[in-house]
Amino acid sequence: MKGKSDMWYLWMWMVYLLLLFCDLSYCCGSAEYYITGECCPMCSPGEHVYKHCTEYTSTSCKPCTPKLFMAVPNGLLHCITCTVCDPGLGLKTERECSPTSDAVCGPLDQHYCTEADHKKGCRLAQRHTICRPGTFIRRNGTLLTNTECEECRDKTFSNKSSSPFCKPHTECNSEQKETTKGTKTEDTVCENMPVRSRFVLFGPFIFLALVFSGLSVKFCKERNNPCVPLHSTYRTPVQETQGTDNGP
Structure with missing residues (x-):
C-alpha cells in the first residue's frame, strides 16, 4: 500500500513540474496566441491586434497603415515597418x-x-566597374556580377572609357611620317611630308633617271643613229640608199 502511495506522489510531482515549465502558449491552438491567461484568436495577415481578447470578447484587429505590413497571422500590437x-x-x-x-x-x-x-531581394549593391582608356570590356556586368575589363593588346588602343573593343593603330603611308608613336590610350599620329622632304627622299631616284636619259640620247647622237624603238616600221638611211641603187 505504501508503494502505491509513493508512486502516486511521484506522478503528481511530475505533472506539477511539467505544468511549471510548460509554456502555456504551446497549449493554445495554431491560430491562437497566449496573453494574460487567455488563448486569443490571431489577427489575419495585413492586420495587427487593436485589443486583446478577454473572457467575454474576441480579439479586436486593425489594418496596417501605409508603409507598414504584416505577412503572417499574428498577435502583435503593431505592424512591421516596410523596408x-x-x-x-x-x-x-x-x-x-x-x-x-x-x-x-x-x-x-x-x-x-x-x-x-x-x-x-538585394540589400546592398555597387556600381559596375568602368573600364578606363587603354582597356576594353571583356564581359558586361549583370545584376549579380561586375564588369570585367582587359588591357588592349599590342598595336591597339582605346581612348574612351567603357570601350567595347580596342582599335588598331593607324599605319603611316609612304608620303607620311610618324610624329607620335601609338600607345594603349592614343593612336599613332602621322603627318604629310612637305615638298622639300619629298624631294630629298625621291630626288636621287629622279636625278639618276634624268642622267640615264641624257646618256642614252648622247650615245645615239654619237652613233649618228636616231633613237627609235627596236620594232619600228621605219627603215634606216642605209636601207633607203640600197633601195635607190637597185631601182630600174
Missing part, C-alpha cells in the same frame, strides 16, 4: 510594400548586387 530601398546603398524598389508583404529591393541601373536575400 526602404535606399539609392545610397545602390538600391531601387523592385516591388512596392503592401499590407501583407514587405518591399523587395534590386540594384540600380549599372549596379550589381553584393548582398542578396532570397526573400527580401
